[in-house]
Amino acid sequence: MPELPEVETVRRGLAPFLEGAVIESVTLNRPDLRFAFPEGFAARLSGQRIEHLGRRAKYLLATLSDGGTWLSHLGMTGGFLVSGQRLDEPSRLLSSSPAGKHVHFEARLLHPEHGPVRLAYTDPRRFGFMALFPLGAANPYIDPLGPEPLGNALDALTLAMALQGKRGPIKTVLLDQRVIAGLGNIYVCEALFGSGIDPRRPAGSLAAEEVGRLVVAIRDVLDAAIAAGGSTLRDFANSEGQPGYFQHSFAVYGHEGDPCPRPGCGGQIARIVQAGRSSFFCPVCQR
Structure with missing residues (x-):
C-alpha cells in the first residue's frame, strides 16, 4: 500500500497536467474498483475544470470548478497514466499510452498549456477507489483524520x-x-x-x-x-x-x-x- 511519500510523489507528477485542465469526457470501463463508482460519476466530472490537485494523508484530492472534490485512493497497485506527456516528477505514473484490461478509468482533458491530455487509471488488483463529494458535504475518508505530519498543524x-x-x-x-x-x-x-x-x-x-x-x-x-x-x-x-x-x-x-x-x-x-x-x-x- 503506498504511503504518504509515494502519494505525494504521484501528486507532484500529475499536478502540472491536471491543474487548470477541463475534463472534456470520462469513460468507465467497469462499474467498480474496490467500491462502485459514484452514481453518475462520468457525467458529474465531465465539463468540470480541475482547480487544484492536493493530498490529504494517502488520498489524492482534486478540487473542481463547482467546489466539489474528486477523491482517489491508489490501493496497492493503482496508478495514473498520462499519455504523450513527459512527467517531470518520479511517481507511480507512466507516460506510455494506456491499454489493456486493467485500465478502468479514462478521461480526456484539455489543458491551457499542454493541450489535449489523456488521463487513465490502471489497477490490476482493484484495491483503489474513487469518490466524489459536493461542496460542503461530509467526507468520511477525510473528516476523521488527524493533522498532516508535514503541515503546521503537527507540533x-x-x-x-x-x-x-x-x-x-x-x-x-x-x-x-x-x-x-x-x-x-x-x-x-x-x-x-x-x-x-x-x-x-x-x-x-x-x-x-x-x-x-x-x-x-x-x-x-x-x-x-x-x-x-x-x-x-x-x-x-x-x-x-x-x-x-x-x-x-x-x-x-x-x-x-x-x-x-x-x-x-x-x-x-x-x-x-x-x-x-x-x-x-x-x-x-x-x-
Missing part, C-alpha cells in the same frame, strides 16, 4: 496531547490515522528509530522531550522519502518505469539481524509483530 504539543493517557504501544498508536494522518508502517519504524524510541513503549509514557524528537524525526524521514521518489517494495515505479529509491536508505525496516547503523551503538536490529505488522528496531539504542 510537539499537539502530538503530546494526542498521546496523553494512551496505553497502547507508540508504534500502533502512530498508525492510527486519527492521531497523525498518512503515516504507515515503514515510516513509523524509521521515525521511531530516528528519535531513539522503542516501538513497544506505551504511547502515553513519552516525555515532552521525546515527543519533540519524534515530531522532528517524522518530518525528516518523510521529507527524505519524498526527495527520493518514495519507496519500492513491490510495484511502485516512477514515470520511466523505475522504482523509488528510499528503500535503500532504510535504517531499520527490513534489516532484521543487521548491525544497528547508529554510530557506537553495537546493537542488532530486531523484528517483532505488533497489531499484525512487522516492527523493526534496535533494542539497545531505542529506549
Whole structure:
C-alpha cells in the first residue's frame, strides 16, 4: 500500500497536467474498483475544470470548478497514466499510452498549456477507489483524520496531547490515522528509530522531550522519502518505469539481524509483530 511519500510523489507528477485542465469526457470501463463508482460519476466530472490537485494523508484530492472534490485512493497497485506527456516528477505514473484490461478509468482533458491530455487509471488488483463529494458535504475518508505530519498543524504539543493517557504501544498508536494522518508502517519504524524510541513503549509514557524528537524525526524521514521518489517494495515505479529509491536508505525496516547503523551503538536490529505488522528496531539504542 503506498504511503504518504509515494502519494505525494504521484501528486507532484500529475499536478502540472491536471491543474487548470477541463475534463472534456470520462469513460468507465467497469462499474467498480474496490467500491462502485459514484452514481453518475462520468457525467458529474465531465465539463468540470480541475482547480487544484492536493493530498490529504494517502488520498489524492482534486478540487473542481463547482467546489466539489474528486477523491482517489491508489490501493496497492493503482496508478495514473498520462499519455504523450513527459512527467517531470518520479511517481507511480507512466507516460506510455494506456491499454489493456486493467485500465478502468479514462478521461480526456484539455489543458491551457499542454493541450489535449489523456488521463487513465490502471489497477490490476482493484484495491483503489474513487469518490466524489459536493461542496460542503461530509467526507468520511477525510473528516476523521488527524493533522498532516508535514503541515503546521503537527507540533510537539499537539502530538503530546494526542498521546496523553494512551496505553497502547507508540508504534500502533502512530498508525492510527486519527492521531497523525498518512503515516504507515515503514515510516513509523524509521521515525521511531530516528528519535531513539522503542516501538513497544506505551504511547502515553513519552516525555515532552521525546515527543519533540519524534515530531522532528517524522518530518525528516518523510521529507527524505519524498526527495527520493518514495519507496519500492513491490510495484511502485516512477514515470520511466523505475522504482523509488528510499528503500535503500532504510535504517531499520527490513534489516532484521543487521548491525544497528547508529554510530557506537553495537546493537542488532530486531523484528517483532505488533497489531499484525512487522516492527523493526534496535533494542539497545531505542529506549
